[in-house]
Amino acid sequence: MHVLVATAVPVERDAVARAFAAAADEGRVLLGSADAAPGAGGRGRPVIDLVAVGVGPARAAATTASALTTAARDGAPYGLVVSTGIAGGFAPHAPVGSLVVADEITAADLGAETPDGFLPVTELGFGTVTHRPPEALVREAAAATGARTGAVLTVSTVTGTAVRAARLRARHPTALAEAMEGFGVAEAAAAHGTPVLELRAVSNPVGPRDRAAWRIGDALAALTEAFGKLTPVLESWHPHDR
Numbered sequence: 038m039h040v041l042v043a044t045a046v047p048v049e050r051d052a053v054a055r056a057f058a059a060a061a062d063e064g065r066v067l068l069g070s071a072d073a074a075p076g077a078g079g080r081g082r083p084v085i086d087l088v089a090v091g092v093g094p095a096r097a098a099a100t101t102a103s104a105l106t107t108a109a110r111d112g113a114p115y116g117l118v119v120s121t122g123i124a125g126g127f128a129p130h131a132p133v134g135s136l137v138v139a140d141e142i143t144a145a146d147l148g149a150e151t152p153d154g155f156l157p158v159t160e161l162g163f164g165t166v167t168h169r170p171p172e173a174l175v176r177e178a179a180a181a182t183g184a185r186t187g188a189v190l191t192v193s194t195v196t197g198t199a200v201r202a203a204r205l206r207a208r209h210p211t212a213l214a215e216a217m218e219g220f221g222v223a224e225a226a227a228a229h230g231t232p233v234l235e236l237r238a239v240s241n242p243v244g245p246r247d248r249a250a251w252r253i254g255d256a257l258a259a260l261t262e263a264f265g266k267l268t269p270v271l272e273s274w275h276p277h278d279r
């Protein structure tokens with residue numbers, strides 16, 4: 038299967054690449070479709086492309102859509118897109134250093150502010166705010182990595198107060214993490230009919246802005262460990278295994 042792994046920035050991409058390096062040396066994955074033989078990517082050895090798609094939902098959607106379109110045009114369409122990277126965790130549900138797999142990828146600030154609070158675009162009669170990854174894949178990814186499963190929220194503005202963190206959790210009671218790309222990646226995948234997964238490593242608590250509380254190195258290490266465990270899941274999963 039041909040898999041696109043989309044991170045926001047190169048340092049996250051490189052953390053994932055470290056996980057696949059060993060599997061590539063053992064011939065269990067093929068990194069980079071440019072090196073793939075024609076027709077590679079069927080069941081079995083996954084052909085994996087790692088792309089830093091940019092920070093934020095808009096840039097992530099545009100870059101992901103471009104990669105999906107190019108692969109389809111070249112006759113090697115992706116069977117799965119994985120949005121991954123660091124994230125804020127909603128304490129105590131997703132502590133710093135923990136892993137979260139999204140059973141729901143939701144845009145949390147796509148809508149309108151009203152005197153009665155926030156209204157998502159879906160309540161304004163437009164579009165969508167949620168994408169759901171394949172249930173079997175979420176189960177297998179969580180079992181393989183030890184990740185918690187729950188909603189991962191996509192925001193364009195990082196939460197910086199306890200009030201906003203509480204409001205987000207009140208609107209999304211299964212939310213475990215907050216990041217900035219998953220919904221954009223999922224929208225691009227949906228436009229191509231391609232399943233999506235979001236796996237996040239928690240680098241900081243969602244809430245009052247405190248950069249001293251960040252543990253980006255620990256989160257990147259957790260990301261590398263997670264993708265090392267995810268390889269067998271990618272080897273055995275097929276887009277029709279919904």
Ligand SMILES: O=C(O)c1cccc(C(=O)CC[C@H]2O[C@@H](n3cnc4c(=O)[nH]cnc43)[C@H](O)[C@@H]2O)c1
Nearest residue numbers: 045092123124125195196215216217218243246247
């Ligand atoms: O300046 C701050 O206070 C601040 C706090 C948390 C995160 C940021 C970022 O700019 C990170 C953006 C980048 O990392 C992902 N990420 C990591 N933690 C969070 C978070 O708490 N909320 C949203 N996104 C987060 C995100 O996906 C971006 O790629 C700044």
